[in-house]
Amino acid sequence: MELQNECWPTEIRLSPDKHSLNIRFEDGSNYELTAEYLRIESPSAEVQGHSPAEKKTVTGKSNVKILALDPVGNYAVKLRFDDGHDTGIYTWRYFSELGEKFETKWNEYLEKLKLEGLHRD
Numbered sequence: 001m002e003l004q005n006e007c008w009p010t011e012i013r014l015s016p017d018k019h020s021l022n023i024r025f026e027d028g029s030n031y032e033l034t035a036e037y038l039r040i041e042s043p044s045a046e047v048q049g050h051s052p053a054e055k056k057t058v059t060g061k062s063n064v065k066i067l068a069l070d071p072v073g074n075y076a077v078k079l080r081f082d083d084g085h086d087t088g089i090y091t092w093r094y095f096s097e098l099g100e101k102f103e104t105k106w107n108e109y110l111e112k113l114k115l116e117g118l119h120r121d
Contacts, residue, residue, distance in 0.1 A: 007025050007026075007027070007092045007093050007095070007096035008025065008026045008092060009023050009024065009025055009026075009092055009095070010024050010025065010026055011023070011024040012024075012069065012077070014066055014069065017065075018035065018065035018066050018067065018082075019034060019035050019036075019063075019065060019066075020032050020033060020034045020035060021033050021035070021038060021066060021069075021079075023095050023099065025092075025096060029096065029099065029100075031095070031096075031098070031099030031100075031102070033095070033098055033099060033102070035061075035064050035065055035066045035081065036061045036062050036063075036064055036120070037098070037102070037105075037106060038066070038079060038090070038098070039058065039061045039064045039081055039083070039085060040058040040061055040109060041098055041105060042058075042079075042085060042087070042088035043088040043089060043090060043091075043094055044085070044087040044088035044089075045087075046085070046087055046088075047088065057109075057112050057113065057116055057118060059113065059118045059119060059120065059121075060120075060121060061083065061120070062120040062121050063121075064081050064082060064083055065081065065082040066079055066080070066081060066082075067080045067081065067082050068080040072089050075091055075092060076089045076090055076091040076092065076094075077089075077090055078090070
């Protein structure tokens with residue numbers, strides 16, 4: 001991986017209520033990502049499966065909280081959620097992608113819930 005292609009955070013801050021994570025990058029981009037969004041888009045195999053067709057629709061996470069951020073080398077963090085989920089490794093690049101594509105990903109999630117007769121709660 002070439003260093004110049006990496007997205008490097010300058011700040012990662014968990015909100016006092018633990019319901020969102022604010023991430024600021026060197027390029028000036030800044031994203032506030034909710035714990036719910038981060039949980040339903042976890043990069044773990046448990047959520048993503050091993051191919052796009054295997055991705056699970058995660059429900060019941062509208063009130064999930066982030067308990068902790070554990071550093072993984074100098075390229076990522078592992079988030080620990082209050083529902084016990086802690087297997088996804090969120091790279092800086094993945095955080096950037098989640099921020100950049102929030103509207104599309106969130107709307108796809110809401111549509112998938114609707115099509116499957118599921119709810120966020």
